Amino acid sequence: MTKEADQSVVDPFAAALEVIDVKGRSPWEDAWHRLLKNRAAVYSSFIMAAMFLMVVFGPMLISWEPDFTDWDYTSSPPSLASGHWFGTDAVGRDILVRTLTGGRISLMVGLVATLVSLVIGVSYGATAGYFGGTADRIMMRIVDIIYALPFMFFIILLMVVFGRHILLIFVAIGAINWLDMARIVRGQTLSLKNTEFVEAAKACGVSDWDIIRRHITPNLLGVVIVYVTLTIPQVILVESFLSFLGLGVQEPMSSWGALVSDGAQDMESAPWTLIVPSVFLTVTLYCFNYIGDGLRDALDPKDHF
Amino acid sequence: MALLEIRDLDVGFDTPEGEVHAVNRLNFSIEAGVILGLVGESGSGKTQSVMGILGLLAENGHVSGQALFKGEDLLQMNASELNQHRGTEIAMIFQDPMTSLNPYLRLDRQMIEVVMHHRGMKKAAAIAKAIAMLRAVNIPDPERIIRQYPHELSGGMRQKVMVAMGLLSEPELLIADEPTAALDVTVKVQITHLMSTLREKTNAAIILISHDLGMVAGICDRMLVMYAGEAVECGSVEQIYYDPKHPYTQGLLNSVPRLDRPDDSGLEAIPGNPPNLLSLPVGCKFRDRCPKAFDACSEKPPMQVDEDKHAYRCFLGAPS
């Protein structure tokens, strides 16, 4: 075959190839589609959205104040007639409004402490991953050491030693939970640093800052989102442990953990005092776990749990 | 009777985007003592057809048709029936020895389990046999190597271990999937030599799946060219190399550097891409890339066979 014959044969094909429109999908779109298919995650998101709305706006709509003691109805079961839809506790405080305001504290601690973990974890992990070598080894060794310690005990210690200020709770819980985040971010940064597309970008003369902005950060984002969503329930759980033990937020503030603790005292005579906050707490943790799971599967599909 | 006869083999995979047709109505047969080369691009269906035959498809895969091994249809068997043949009469050597060997078990355990399970050999005898086989594949110091883990060996040695493992049960049919990919030439030669020795000694049949046209030319008797899940040309190696009838085969052979070509003719790639296996075109699947396509090619082309059993799926040269 001569070259001229080839050319005349190739041209029509080039034209024909353009007709076929193969629509590409960015990995984010792919992930979004996968997430939407995960029914558990989708339902959980709706439930969590509803939870947020209830917790923020609910107490404004309910006529009872959280610390108002209704002496006509102490330890009364849920009923529409009494106006206390979810019943009252031993001193006549409305359970629903207490649960919702308690929810504000629990969720706020969840978000803020997670933010603390996020900031510490991402900066620590990214630094370790980016510098690599000895700095990385030392930093990760420190993480290993801290990981081995019984965190609950340390938090309790901190609470006892320094008092029960709410800011301290944010910091204490956040300071304990950043470890997982740091490990993940470091792992991701390390593997990203060594990928071929980063190498190619460097070879093309892309500046370090642009590399970080355009190549590393979007890839870190996925992993960070997943772990933030999974850290929130962990943090809420730790806070509720503390409150349950009486070491959490001070009165008059209350959180779900404290409410469950109170409810457990009266559970034989007034089970709703235990059940209502327990359900709210469990549902929140359950939903966040499913959302975090769904995000993880969507961004890194490997048919994991 | 042919040792293995494949009739109308179809392999498909259920994916969220639809069904991927990996293999479409594949027909071929192989006799004892014959080395058949299965050639084609990535995605042509060569590996999946073999996986389908042996019941090794992924969970979302399904296979239909007939795969008659010594007269019995493998596709109708359940796992335990298949296990009578797998590992004993039919052995498979996989493409990537790093992932195909169990990294958590020492080599001796992995090698001897086949003969201990199928042939009822005692451990000591099995290890002795395995060591002898390792020696036969030119692995030095086999008594020490056999106690090691896969990651402690080099790539070439791992591949040789895989070959040794496949040969250990003295199969009647050996299927080798790219057994020398990513290995250097000296190791390639050793392994191809092993396979022809096997055929000489035991009259085993070998299906060799490969991209490497040179290796296929060197060792195979017959050859099957696959494209988009179908057989497009089949014949003896001489027939195909000296007289390729299908335009795809011609394109393939043109794209390989050859010593018997003048230097200035250059390498010609086949323009375009293989079709999307999710939505295969009707008619000839090679049509969009074929320099000799014409109107009739929008229909499914017939398989033409000439007297020398050289078959090709094309309208060219067909009596009209």
Place this chain on the structure above:
Amino acid sequence: MIQDSGMARHALWRLLGLIPTLFMLITVAFFLMRVAPGGPFDSEMLLPADIKANLSAKYDLDEPLLQQYFRYLSQIAVLDFGPSIQYKDWTVNELIGQGMPVSLTIGLAAMVLAFFMGTLLGISAALRQNTRVDYSLMGVAMLGISIPNFVIAPILILLLAVYAGWLPAGGWDWSIASMVLPVVTLALPVTAYIARLTRGSMIEVMHSNFIRSARAKGLPESVVIRRHALRPALLPVISFLGPATAGMISGSVIIERIFSIPGLGSYFVQGALNRDYTLVMGVVIFYGVLIILLNFLVDLIYAWLNPKVRYDERS
């Protein structure tokens, strides 16, 4: 011929790594104790005479801090944790000695239960992937992770102790009946987590190429699972045992409180609330050392099961 399997070297390396961890633990404990406002070591605090006598007998509080630190270290080295502050006639060692057997029994039983139940459920789910059995098992597992133990415990007490009367609602008398509820409640979240972990790991392993190779060799599926899949599938679970125990120890604090069990967790919380710093520090160090040793053990087991780890260190 003795094989150099790399195990001995690996063990030694890991052992050396423990030392900084231990140091960090003890140092943090020490300085926290000294720094605590309102604590017995706060020089402005006026302490009752007998406590002061106990303390000065043990710790010379007029010494420079660094010297106190080394004195503390030397005391810890001989496992002397000092006198308790709230229980005036007891030393911390004696208190730990009382609480430890209880906590250890519960913890060990819970860990064993969690491991076997968790892996069993996880493997069952994995082998029936995407069937109803799988979905329901994993749904229940997710619930197990999400329900806090202080929610489950009262409910179980209500159902099994108060209404049904089968088990005691609390207390500890070394009888099996008094052990059931605390052990089960403690084990629950860990079991659930291990079940999910095992399932994911097993699924991934079953899809690997070497499992396909094993099937191609004509081995029966039970052999493929037992000999080829189990070990790599369980590796992440083994790794998890270290943090799992740490988590369980943390959880035991709550469990012991709810079930009124006189274990270390109870002593710890009481100590924390009553500002019995020596006791609190002692328990923290004790548990910390326990976790460190356990992690070391888990590390060894992991290296024994996963030959790749040993090899990587050699190169």
